[in-house]
Amino acid sequence: MNHNAVQLVEVPFPLIPNEDWSWQHDGASVTVTAKPHSDFFIDPSGEGGVAAESLMNAVAVLGDPPTGDFTFSARVGVDFRDTFDAGTLFLWADETHWAKLCFEFSPDRTPMVVSVVTRGLSDDANGFDVDGREVWLRVARQSGVWAFHASVDGERWNFVRAFSFGPVSSDVRVGLEVQSPTGEGCDVTFSDVTFRSVALADLRDGS
Template sequence: MADTVELRGLPFPLSASHADVFRHDDQAGLVTATAPGHTDFYVNPAGADSADAETVVNAPTLLGLPPAGDFQFSARITVDFRSQYDAGVLMVWFDERTWGKFCFEFSPAGEPMVVSVVTRGVSDDANAFTVADRSIWLRVSRIDRVYAYHASTDGTTWQLIRVFTLGDQVSEHRIGFEAQSPTGDGCTVTFTDIRFVPDRLAELRDGS
């Protein structure tokens, strides 16, 4: 895969952080990623002496700079979950200490789960709900300087998961895809139904 990628339906190019991780098929309208083992984006809020998860910022990303203004960016994410915290992710990125992850992740209980992580210096971590299937639709919307995360089990009805900001420098925020396998030896993530709509979200709470 070339370092710079253009996907049908996305009005901006994407750049891959790692060679040979992401593949795309424009005819099929999909992106696949094979996450290497022990990869993640997480800045431990408890510091280096904590017994909790260590700080890791090495997961592969495929990111690009969207056009100015409001938008809705979504995809259906399918993960061949193997190990705890394996995930496919939609990402908003500014720098290594300022980013937001919207994850379809394998929970410690062995269940697929919608999870969000927002990092502003250090990371938080919020679980939303478990999913019976191994696929979910996730959407990132920008409204002025605010981002909203919505999830859907059918691609039609959306549930608000989170609203947050990464600061005023929205013109420098990149968006795209990430794949991770923090505790395992890798996983494969497939992104389909990829859409970018340069429209303002009409209703923040119900996602319509």
């Protein structure tokens, strides 16, 4: 057992850090400060990312979920400082297949739900603005298809996107990631982190 693993009451598997970093956790919540100038992003142009270069150096904790359908959710609060600061729910298959659902600080200095799916190169899709510095995020897996949802109250969920990783979908790990690609770091709190072995009635609705 990794003694640095993040163990949460509502998550039935440990979340293992991708590098030596301080993740504070108390059973249901996790607090962490993003590493300066860090991100996971491979610019779709193949030349340079949003922070002037593609980056693959952010800190994350990841675990292996059980087989079958599930949801993984958290309330995410970010002390935004610089553009693209974010706390994210993170999916990882390998270095060319991963995705994240982000609560991120936009170039207009507006908190926003953003999603990125990487299959060789990353895409980058804005969801919606958030009035405040906290939002609920949710990842769902259903029969090899992934869905991202977000909520401003933790009850009514807004569909963000659905996608597939193809053949590597069965090997995807799930967890948390924090980033500060243009800044010196930001403080992020993940609370009410919850894993449920359930299937949603409809991946595209707000259930």
